Amino acid sequence: MVESKCYDTNIVQYKAEGNAAFAAKDFNKAVELFTKAIEASETPNHVLYSNRSGSYASLRDYDSAAKDAEECIKINPSWAKGYTRKGAAYHGLGDLVTARDAYEEALKLDPANAQAKSGLASVDAAIQQEAAGDGQTPDLGMGSLFKDPATFAKLANHPKTSEYMKDPAFVAKLEGLQNNPMAALTGASSDPRLMEAMAVILGIEMPAGAGPGSGPAPSSSEPKPAESAKPKEPEPEPEPVDTDKQKADEEKSLGNAAYKKRQFDEAITHYNNAWDIFKDITYLNNRAAAEFEKGDYDEAIKTCLYAIEQGRELRSDYKLFAKAYSRIGTTYLKKDDLPSAIEYFNKSLTEHRTPDVLNKLRSTEKELKKREAESYIDPEKAEEAREEGNKLFKEGDWPGAVKAYTEAIKRAPKDPRGYANRAAALLKLIAYPEVIKDCDIAISLDPNFFKAYTRKATAYYVMKDYRNCMDTLEVARSIDTEFKHTREIEELYTKASTARFAALPGETAEQTAERLSQDPEIDEIRRDPVMNTILQQAQNDPAALRDHLQNPEIRRKINLLAAAGIIRTR
Structure with missing residues (x-):
């Protein structure tokens, strides 16, 4: 027992030191400490994986961050923060689809989660930016020049550029401009063919001698050839390269109509x-x-x-x-x-x-x-899996029992027994939040399923959430109409109320009474005029109190006042 406590203490210490390292932005140290806490934990702890995922993400190690986020979700699929960790990791990896799905799942579990809302907005903005084709550097409207499907055909058909398009190196250079169109401006100086190609695409007539292979303009002092005096015959007009496209678009318009x-x-x-x-x-x-x-x-x-x-x-x-x-x-x-x-x-x-x-x-x-x-639903196979789970539970194989009960749930998702049985096995594995989740599902399927209430109350008790434990037991009382489980309820209720209202170390009886009288729930009951009337009536007529105890809500409040030592019922 002493060894187990020491073991738990190490986990708490590593976690606290990891949180401190994270706050100090020493993320490598945080990863190291959270790893030690994970290794020291006898059962998987989703919070530790979440913390380490956040540390990895801060180091921009998004692959590791994603793995830890997935593990966190696997351990506790009902915890919203695990999905926000996953969203941040996949956003960092550039997988916007998975990131968006993760943030949406977080918001399903916790609609008010500010981190998930902010992450989702950031991912949506990135998706819209991709959809709009936005880049980091403005392209001055040139982005469409080299992405138009007709551009390469136009260059291949034009008499000024058709020969260039037979050169694989030149075509490869043009393809490279699809991702960086601004490079055409700087590339034109080193390869004049690019300048001529841009002129053809834009429909600009280049001056004579500006094309590739042209040398320096002749000096005015140099004699000109005699042929220059002859009138130059006009060059034939090139065929318009867009005529076919226009005809095709006309057919398309007819098709659209x-x-x-x-x-x-x-x-x-x-x-x-x-x-x-x-x-x-x-x-x-x-x-x-x-x-x-x-x-x-x-x-x-x-x-x-x-x-x-x-x-x-x-x-x-x-x-x-x-x-x-x-x-x-x-x-x-x-x-x-x-x-x-x-x-x-x-x-x-x-x-x-x-x-x-x-x-x-x-x-x-x-x-x-x-x-x-x-x-996958099959009631017969569900019963087989449930019986297998019961067998493993009795043998002390809690993980195996959880697996079998999970199979039973998949085969019969509307049967509350599968959830309640899995909750019992999860209690043994100290997975208390999952116990409560399974019990809530069982109760939603059958509000009179007694075992779901007691297992839920037990989980709250060991989590030291005594108020929810007592509230759950009050509901259990209300469905135990034949009083078959009175002793079981009373024993756990007494333990929870004693722990909830126990004196603090070094506290006197008077100090305890004063503190408990200021408990918000106790104070609310004492201020309730209806309860004051009932209590005053009970002082004169104890039998009247028994009649009032038939009302579940009044009974709950009376039990609370008694547990806190404010009144005595015996």
């Missing part, structure tokens, strides 16, 4: 014509939308996959890929293939995050989880 009229076959024809004229996967995405509305789901999926395949070759905008993947996900959702829908919603988010797809993903995952849980 037919789509709005729900004339989907006609719309598909126009979108096909647009694609045949000019290769822009927007037309394929539109065709897939029409096929979806037509109810031809398999064809819509094929079209989207084809659009993605072609888009990779055309170096199309990643947002178009995201739209195609999202439409595939929506189509699988319509086909009631939830796993495939989740797969493609995730692929869409990998290309480009949008709130709409995030919501679809979360909703689909929630529905899939619900269906899986429902399909």
Whole structure:
């Protein structure tokens, strides 16, 4: 017993020192101390993992922070702070989807949690920033130059740049400008081909001699060749490179008009014509939308996959890929293939995050989880698992019993016995918050389930939360209408009330009485005019008090006053 107390003392000491190190911003020391506390703990402690996760996050070691946050949640899934730790860690890792889900879970458990609200707002801002394509450096409007799907086709078809596009090194340089368009301004000085490419994209006519390979302008004093006196024949006008695009867009407009009229076959024809004229996967995405509305789901999926395949070759905008993947996900959702829908919603988010797809993903995952849980329900197997849990409990295998009872709960989630039995095993494992949570679920399923109340009260007692212990036992009294458990209730109630109202070390009886009279709950009862009337009446007629004790609330207040030594009932 002495060894156990020393063991607990070490944990408390390490935790306190870890908190102090964290406050002093010595995060490496905090990690070291919280690790010692974790190693010294006989049973997993969610608070210690939470503290170490926060220390790792402060060191920007977000991988370790995420692992500890996950462990914290595994130990105590009903503790909101574990999810805020997870949200902070995954935000640091750049996984905004997981971070947002974690903060939302924290707010489900604790709607007033300021840290979760702040974290969620920060993640949403980051998601919106990504969605808007915001960067750290302004690109002066040049960002779209090298991301337009038609840009590379335009350069390949233009007589001034077509030869450059045959050079893999030059094409690679252009692709690099997709991520850093401002580099085009500085790169033009070292590679004049970039300047000419920008001029073609912008539709600017460059002066003669400004292109690549041009030498210095001849001096005015140098004799000019005789040919210069001859009138220069006009160069042929280059074919407009956007003519096909304009024709394709006209077909797209016709397709959109037919789509709005729900004339989907006609719309598909126009979108096909647009694609045949000019290769822009927007037309394929539109065709897939029409096929979806037509109810031809398999064809819509094929079209989207084809659009993605072609888009990779055309170096199309990643947002178009995201739209195609999202439409595939929506189509699988319509086909009631939830796993495939989740797969493609995730692929869409990998290309480009949008709130709409995030919501679809979360909703689909929630529905899939619900269906899986429902399909797992089997009362017979639940009873087998419960019996296995009882056997392990009697053998003293508490972790094994918890596992078996958990299986019983999954197989029969509406049966309160599974939760109450697991609460009994968790009591042995000193997991008191989880005991209370399981008992509350059992009580919600069956308000007259007596064992759930006594196990809940016991958890409160060992946690030294005597007030909640006594309140729980009062409810247990009210359902024990046949007085089968009176002795059990009274014994625990007496222990809780004695501990709650016991004299402090070195305190005199008068000082104890004075302190207890100032207890907020006791003071409220003494100020209650109804209770004063009842107590005065009881002094003259003790039998009247027995009648009043039939009322559960009055009985609770009388018991409290008696436990505090304010009145005597015997």
